[in-house]
Amino acid sequence: MDIDKYIASGILELYVAGALSEKENLEISTYAKEYPEINNEIIAIEAAILKLSGKASTMSPLPFQSIKNKIDLSSESKVIPINKNSTRWAQYLGWAASILLAIGLFWIYNQNQKLKSELEIVEQQSILLEEQIAASKASMEKTKTLLTTIRDKDxxxxxxxxxxxxxxxxxxxxxxxxxxxxxxxxxxxxxxxxxxxxxxxxxxxxxxxxxxxxxxxxxxxxxxxxxxxxxxxxxxxxxxxxxxxxxxxxxxxxxxxxxxxxxxx
Missing domain, CATH: 2.60.40 (Immunoglobulin-like)
Incomplete structure (x- = not known):
């Protein structure tokens, strides 16, 4: 089994997000017990999502002037070295953001389906009410006709x-x-x-x-x-x-x- 390729496939992120089937979850749980690299990756993904969630709840926007003061337009361009850990961290953040987006879209979809069901119920109730009103009108007409008949002098x-x-x-x-x-x-x-x-x-x-x-x-x-x-x-x-x-x-x-x-x- 190519463990690096399996980790890079993104399936572990979906596993952490709870987006896989019961069969797939059981399969990954078995791999995690068999391969320490997969287990460590799962732990790292969970930690990244928790850290992202914590930062999102406490993060406040920086004033524009504060950001501007930190940028020296006259300085020479610098190359920021990218190491393997920072790349891995960016990958975690990307997957975490994708998972959160997928969860949000799934929630919106469920709410939309619930709203459709409620609208269908309201429409059915409206049709039933119209039928009851029509039946009531017919009954009233019949009653009026009967009263006219029994009150006739002949x-x-x-x-x-x-x-x-x-x-x-x-x-x-x-x-x-x-x-x-x-x-x-x-x-x-x-x-x-x-x-x-x-x-x-x-x-x-x-x-x-x-x-x-x-x-x-x-x-x-x-x-x-x-x-x-x-x-x-x-x-x-x-x-x-x-x-x-x-x-x-x-x-x-x-x-x-x-x-x-x-x-x-």
Whole structure:
């Protein structure tokens, strides 16, 4: 092994700075135990960095006039001899400065990545907030429409009571015959089982003739449990049954949850 070439490669400076992989660190640690020259070089590099750090913390800039006074412009040029130790010291200082710069750049990079992550989180929160605001506006519009409907002087309110399959269930129908709209307040119905859906029926009583008005879709996710349906029928009663997902052509009367007759006007 060419120890001088290995020392001159700069890998020992990176080892001291902690910039190598675990495998490389283990390899250099083994060489340091085997070759005293490598171990001494590591000690010297560590001492140089500590000395550089100490000087950097206590060093103050010299006044310009002080520097000027130390320079004799009229004196003859002198050649300053360069010995091996001063060259080695300059090399240490160069490597130390490079290592400190690399550490500084690495810290800046990490801070930049952290800032990017924080900005992404803020952006995601902003998008979520916008969605919540939009959903809130839609809910407010739905509430306004409902209030307008139930306050209309021509509105018919039909109470639907619980039936044998679910005596505790109840619902309410707000029917505007003029615009053929119905709002179903289904707050009193239990959550439908998986694979099933509530279906609303307009009924003629003599003879009993059911006509589907539609399904109470997304029942579980609708917080208000208010559903708008069209009703062009001349209804005499309304009923709500539990049907398989997708609805049925005719009601399953064994799963009739609520029923109510339209009062004569």
């Amino acid at each position: 509105i018919s309110v039909v109470d639907l009571g619980g039936q044998a399959v679910s005596p505790e269930s109840y619902a309410k129908v707000y029917w505007n015959k003029e615009n053929q709209k119905v709002f179903i307040d289904a707050q009193g119905l239990p959550e439908p089982p998986d694979g099933f859906v509530y279906q609303v029926w307009s009924l003629k009583l003599s003879p009993l003739t059911p006509t589907s008005m539609g399904l109470l879709e997304d029942f579980s996710t609708d917080e208000n449990k208010i559903f708008a349906l069209n009703n062009p029928n001349d209804s005499e009663a309304f009923g709500i049954t539990l049907e398989p997902a997708g609805g049925s052509e005719s009601p399953n009367l064994e799963q009739l949850y609520t029923l109510g007759a339209v009062s004569a006007s």
